[in-house]
Amino acid sequence: MRDTVDTDTDTDTGASARTPARTSVRAAPPAWLVVTLACAGQFLVVLDVSVVNVALPSMRADLGLSAAGLQWVVNAYAIAFAGVMLLGGRAGDLYGRKRMFLVGLGLFTLASLGGGLAGAGWQLLLARAAQGLGAAVLAPSTLTLLTSAVPEGAARARAVATWTAVGAGGGAAGGLVGGVLVDLLSWRWVLLINVPVGTAVLLGSLRWLTESRVGWGSPRDEVLGGGRRLDLPGALLVTAGLGTLAYGISQTEAEGWTDAATLAPLAAGLALLGAFLAVEARTAAPLMPPALLRLRSVASANAAMFLSGSAMFCMWFFMTLYAQNVLGYTPLQAGFALIPSSLAVVLGAKLAPRLMTALAPRGVAVLGTLVAAAGFAWQSTMTPHGAYATAVMGPGVLMMLGAGLAATPLAALATSGAAPQDAGLVSGLVNTSRTMGGSLGLAVMSTLAAARTDGRTGPQALTEGYALVFRTGTGVLLAGTALMLLWLPRRKPEKAEKAERVEKAEKGEEPERAEKAEKS
Known part of the structure; x- marks a missing residue:
């Protein structure tokens, strides 16, 4: 059974954000x-x-x-x-x-x-x-x-x-x-x-x-602003957009598709989803x-x-x-x-x-x-x-x-x-x-x-x-x-196919193809 290192990190910004506060092997x-x-x-x-x-x-x-x-x-x-x-x-x-x-x-x-x-x-x-x-x-x-x-x-x-x-x-x-x-x-x-x-x-x-979790100190952490950034505006926009759009659709039951009570939330929902896509294209951590x-x-x-x-x-x-x-x-x-x-x-x-x-x-x-x-x-x-x-x-x-x-x-x-x-x-x-x-x-x-x-x-x-x-x-x-x-x-990504060939080799199946997969 393999061991893993479970590390809790300091939540302060700066260099200390990546300094382990406690490390336990479990x-x-x-x-x-x-x-x-x-x-x-x-x-x-x-x-x-x-x-x-x-x-x-x-x-x-x-x-x-x-x-x-x-x-x-x-x-x-x-x-x-x-x-x-x-x-x-x-x-x-x-x-x-x-x-x-x-x-x-x-x-x-x-x-x-x-x-x-x-x-x-x-x-x-x-x-x-x-x-x-x-x-x-x-x-x-x-x-x-x-x-x-x-x-x-x-x-x-x-x-x-x-x-x-x-x-x-x-x-x-x-x-x-x-x-x-x-x-x-x-x-x-x-x-x-x-x-x-x-x-x-x-x-x-x-x-x-x-x-x-994603490892601290990696290049990806830099992109994500120290590993702690979440796209809250994006989450709010997509949730509000979906909710407003669903409400507009439900209004058609009582008001029809051409009434303002239906068209207004439908338009607002689509606008919010459009804003979500725009925010995702521009934010550093979408x-x-x-x-x-x-x-x-x-x-x-x-x-x-x-x-x-x-x-x-x-x-x-x-x-x-x-x-x-x-x-x-x-x-x-x-x-x-x-x-x-x-x-x-x-x-x-x-x-x-x-x-x-x-x-x-x-x-x-x-x-x-x-x-x-x-x-x-x-x-x-x-x-x-x-x-x-x-x-x-x-x-x-x-x-x-x-x-x-x-x-x-x-x-x-x-x-x-x-x-x-x-x-x-x-x-x-x-x-x-x-x-x-x-x-x-x-x-x-x-x-x-x-x-x-x-x-x-x-x-x-x-x-x-x-x-x-x-x-x-x-x-x-x-x-x-x-x-x-x-x-x-038509086929799985190459990475997945390689992993399957290696697994078969470990079970004694297709050893030659698996060795090639491991080397590549």
Whole structure:
């Protein structure tokens, strides 16, 4: 077992900023333990994106939320999550991945307590936004801790697949967990359950995780202003831009696309995002370095993740509404109804690394997206009196099997071409792309569904609205497939292929090719 040096540095500026205040030598934990803790953090983050879906009708009845308010129970979390995640990733690179993991998990756990005790709608929305902030700091560190503990190559691909499966399983299990808690206890427990689980993961991480960050005294520290600069203006601009844009989209449901109440926030949101891009091009330590997006693997994989997320994020939201509002399922029944989908997404994520050896990452991502598109197309044929096997289980399994297959190669491509010092940033970008696409996609899809129902509330009208959402999702996924075929690299970056050959040599496979890889 290797040793690592854990160094805390003086936070004062000047020469003392790089003088170690305390140095301790500590044995690095086994890789499986790091992967376990990282995946536990990721599970909590993703679970809370979907766990509230089943509880939405109960929240609305208890707190008097409007239909738009229900959407913001989901989007307050998602927008804060997506908007601050790049900052969270960069903070992990600069201040330490373990430290940011603990800070994010602590804030997430406290916000969950506040949400579970909320007595009014605005308190719940505020707590959900705070949860999103905590998740934005926590989530990038989960992937970076994992990739730091596992060398690049086939072993890392398997670890990333486990991380993807746990994350996807968290999103999928949200329906079941939420249904059980709402039926047996109350909607408040979909948030309060995070408190004991988060506390347990926090204590385990304090005990076993070791610190990692970009090394002090490197040329990169000079660029980053002594290693301590964060792009706060960029973080504020991108978060405000996303939130304003999502609000403008949600306004179209009541005001239409041409009303000033819609056009003003849409224009303001686009202006804020434009200002974000301008700031990133000029600042010395940008939150989103333009050079990073010039890496084909990073840019193309994140664009594909954005499109995929805009469809997949909506699946759980509308499936649970369809099950409860149209088919008459209880929250618990709706949760159990989605178990096959939960298992399918985990299966897809675990199958992906094996298929990647034969089809390459691009081929597996395309295959998974096509399978998901088939599920969306099937789901769009729903009726008010659909049978479980054909209206929920069958299409749900296809959608989530495809999602699991596609997510692993896209995450692997997005992280394999970046430098180690950008690992936290790229990890944050992966989650940001997926969640940003999901939050904006949910706003658009909710507007489409509401426009289709045209004020009607019966099962037939609701079904027509939900069906339109899944038809639109089918088109989005097919567009994503075309983008992957045209833009994703055919092969992994050379660095990743070399690492895989070396790993095979260590196992006694392909020794001659591995020796050449090591020498080169």
